[in-house]
Amino acid sequence: MKRVDTVTEQPTLPPLDVASLPGDLPGALKYAPLGETELQPVASLRGTSEPWAKRGESPEESLQAITQLRPFIHVARLQGQIVGYVTVERDGPVAGAAYMRNIVVKPELRHRGVGMALLDHALGVARDMYRKTLALRVDPANAPAVAFYRKAGFTTVATVVSKKSGKLRLLMSREL
Numbered sequence: 001m002k003r004v005d006t007v008t009e010q011p012t013l014p015p016l017d018v019a020s021l022p023g024d025l026p027g028a029l030k031y032a033p034l035g036e037t038e039l040q041p042v043a044s045l046r047g048t049s050e051p052w053a054k055r056g057e058s059p060e061e062s063l064q065a066i067t068q069l070r071p072f073i074h075v076a077r078l079q080g081q082i083v084g085y086v087t088v089e090r091d092g093p094v095a096g097a098a099y100m101r102n103i104v105v106k107p108e109l110r111h112r113g114v115g116m117a118l119l120d121h122a123l124g125v126a127r128d129m130y131r132k133t134l135a136l137r138v139d140p141a142n143a144p145a146v147a148f149y150r151k152a153g154f155t156t157v158a159t160v161v162s163k164k165s166g167k168l169r170l171l172m173s174r175e176l
Ligand SMILES: CC(C)(COP(=O)(O)OP(=O)(O)OC[C@H]1O[C@@H](n2cnc3c(N)ncnc32)[C@H](O)[C@@H]1OP(=O)(O)O)[C@@H](O)C(=O)NCCC(=O)NCCS
Pocket: 049, 050, 051, 101, 102, 103, 104, 105, 106, 109, 110, 111, 112, 113, 114, 115, 116, 117, 138, 142, 143, 144, 145, 147, 148, 149, 151
């Protein structure tokens, strides 16, 4: 496993001047893989968002998770700044389906279509992997995420128990 330096203070993503942003946020997004120097700000975005904030994930744990997920991370930028990320892996808990482990939008930009645009990007990445289905796991208590996934056409295919926490998770999927 790659060594991760101890983090005492996490650099957060700089605040965006929301008033100066274009009206069509989804259309203005630019996508790219995650660069080596951007691990910490993305880890901070994860660690300060649900469901990880409520679970008490530490900055070190967030950084370790993002370091491990780095090959699968695609970030969305607006005016050069990261405003969200999504992960897409070729394999996951549903045989033959690509797997989306994380999708996160910067809190001040939520409810403006950025999440749906990131998800569309993830669907394209999964198609490029010659997959026909995208699967994900979600905590049923994470109501905004469950509503978001339902709106995006995901349906629950099973209820599973998380090996890590022992808690119930919904296994959802949709065709590409
Ligand atoms: C889930 C998340 C990615 C959605 O991003 P977003 O940019 O706010 O989503 P969008 O603006 O594209 O919303 C699309 C639709 O999803 C649904 N939705 C999004 N947020 C919602 C909320 N808080 N409550 C209910 N429905 C919601 C709505 O149907 C919305 O459509 P509408 O705007 O026409 O009502 C964002 O809330 C987030 O980053 N949450 C924290 C991280 C997380 O929980 N990720 C999922 C688990 S990994």
